[in-house]
Ligand SMILES: Nc1ncnc2c1ncn2[C@@H]1O[C@H](COP(=O)(O)OP(=O)(O)OP(=O)(O)O)[C@@H](O)[C@H]1O
């Protein structure tokens with residue numbers, strides 16, 4: 001037995017790592033070493049049991065998590081780790097389908113459609129069906145129904161919809177056409193990457209025997225978030241051998257909205273009788289304060305199985321709370337907190353700012369940029385979502401498969417070739433009538449006969465481009481293929497002719513795409529030749545496109561030293577020295593849809609899921625956890641954007657005040673005593689956290705910060721310019737006034753002051769009027785004179 005693999009494991013972890021054959025379920029809270037168990041178990045199987053790496057399949061939820069797992073395995077196993085199948089469910093599905101493409105009716109180089117492609121396809125099908133987009137369903141609504149059916153691994157013919165459900169009937173009809181259109185285009189969507197392998201395996205015993213025979217061990221991380229289709233896929237792959245090891249935490253189930261089903265965990269030992277269940281109870285990640293806070297939130301979930309983690313670490317730092325007047329002030333305080341964290345030597349990539357919805361990232365970005373703190377938004381698809389990058393990808397996908405109509409429609413007139421929408425419509429009608437792809441219609445004399453000569457010539461040229469790419473490019477290295485596509489399509493030349501800033505930026509993005517493809521080729525060079533006889537690897541270009549398509553929400557690399565900004569969903573499984581959790585307000589976290597038509601039971605379930613999300617966020621922190629909220633937040637109401645007053649999150653009220661430090665606890669006790677007396681309107685008090693260093697997070701105490709009991713319903717004035725607080729005797733409490741701080745956002749500026757704006761850059765103040773939140777300044781920027789709200793300006797010191 002390799003001792004080193006068993007060192008640094010507690011008894012329960014060791015039991016799971018050493019478990020022999022048969023089903024194993026590791027059920028444990030956050031940071032208890034579940035992922036570590038998977039990694040060490042795989043290493044032991046390879047090193048001590050002689051299992052061949054490609055006979056092991058491990059699935060995780062995000063590419064980032066898969067990447068980290070692979071890194072840890074490489075450290076333990078060296079080169080042998082390369083041939084392990086460690087990936088996301090979707091990446092596994094894609095890999096499976098490339099090998100079994102013919103059975104699924106797809107070409108091996110099938111394209112993977114993203115949401116944008118899906119929406120365009122549905123809109124086109126709506127048009128064919130004579131259905132108006134939005135009545136009764138929008139394309140996105142229809143797609144979300146289709147997604148739900150796919151999560152349950154249902155094919156169109158198996159979907160049951162009541163005859164009274166008009167929308168459902170339409171969605172079902174659409175589903176059928178949609179699948180047919182995908183097959184015709186030689187494409188699959190994300191759902192198909194799971195449904196198709198699942199159904200192929202379930203329905204073909206010989207195929208199942210082959211695949212279940214090859215994987216001697218199947219391991220699943222974050223098992224609580226698998227949907228029924230993924231669960232069935234796992235079951236089929238486990239086969240009769242039943243060597244499945246699943247690890248999960250029911251408290252961290254956060255994908256119910258995507259069809260994940262916690263009953264997978266609860267019913268696991270019914271499907272796999274004789275399952276060994278291992279529970280882990282020691283947390284190795286967080287301080288006791290952080291664990292207590294997380295427990296206070298999660299333990300109030302309505303439906304939950306009680307479990308509690310313990311740690312032998314100290315209480316550590318108290319929780320910190322930041323309160324901003326609005327989301328910009330909140331963001332600015334977080335930026336200051338992050339700066340202080342870096343100031344104490346914490347590397348940027350050990351700091352994360354987490355939030356509930358993507359929309360919250362904008363003010364945070366602006367504040368970090370203004371504070372010159374390097375950050376990265378962990379949202380992998382953003383680069384590949386740029387129009388010019390998608391255009392290039394569409395040419396490449398056409399090179400592999402000219403029948404992909406969605407790609408053809410995207411680029412037939414890019415760069416502009418004077419091929420108008422009317423021409424495309426005519427071709428579309430012809431293609432639909434004849435049941436051929438657009439690519440063939442273009443070359444069809446009958447289809448183009450009535451077109452004007454100029455349009456005909458342009459179409460002919462476009463057809464030649466696609467034909468030449470299709471003939472030459474598919475087998476090339478990805479880097480060269482991308483270059484050829486950019487050159488032959490004319491995309492790059494057109495941008496180079498144009499000298500506008502925008503064109504330059506787009507050309508740079510295309511250069512970046514070439515660089516990414518070259519890096520991909522280089523990485524392939526480092527790949528050892530497969531020892532797995534069944535391992536047919538597609539040519540580099542197809543693999544490169546697949547990698548782009550599979551970049552999920554949560555998967556961007558976090559470059560060294562940069563602070564990570566991401567949603568709570570994306571933070572799953574990760575850990576950071578310091579975590580800032582933003583937007584602890586009712587409505588933001590827990591998130592509430594403005595138009596909720598939920599039943600009370602659904603509302604309870606939704607609230608429990610928000611609680612679990614909050615728990616996931618808090619348990620990402622190793623040493624320091626800062627919570628923040630805004631008193632009002634810009635939202636979109638009926639009359640357009642407007643400010644909404646926000647109440648502190650109910651989750652904040654669940655936290656024992658002591659976790660914020662003794663001074664806060666004392667203040668809350670005093671507040672309780674005051675609350676017992678007749679209510680008095682109390683002015684807000686802003687205090688520096690006792691003993692805090694300059695620039696450190698401070699805590700605002702004015703009775704409405706969400707800590708401790710809710711204040712009686714007589715609201716005091718908020719944030720008034722002359723707010724005064726009382727001292728807690730004997731403590732070095734520092735008070736200062738938010739609106740009077742010199743040379744900070746929100747303060748009026750002197751004429752001639754140098755200021756910085758997040759998007760407009762540096763400038764000089766020409767004049768300033770108004771006061772406080774409403775103050776506006778006229779500023780001379782490089783791009784011209786602009787009137788901007790002072791809150792968005794930072795003095796350039
Ligand atoms: N026995 C141990 N001794 C020391 N450190 C450990 C031990 N087990 C786990 N750790 C460390 O604790 C941290 C959390 O472990 P891990 O990420 O495996 O937990 P997890 O249960 O998967 O968490 P999550 O639920 O958030 O995914 C990691 O930094 C890991 O290296």
Ligand SMILES: [Mg+2]
Pocket residue numbers: 034035036221573
């Ligand atoms: Mg984990």
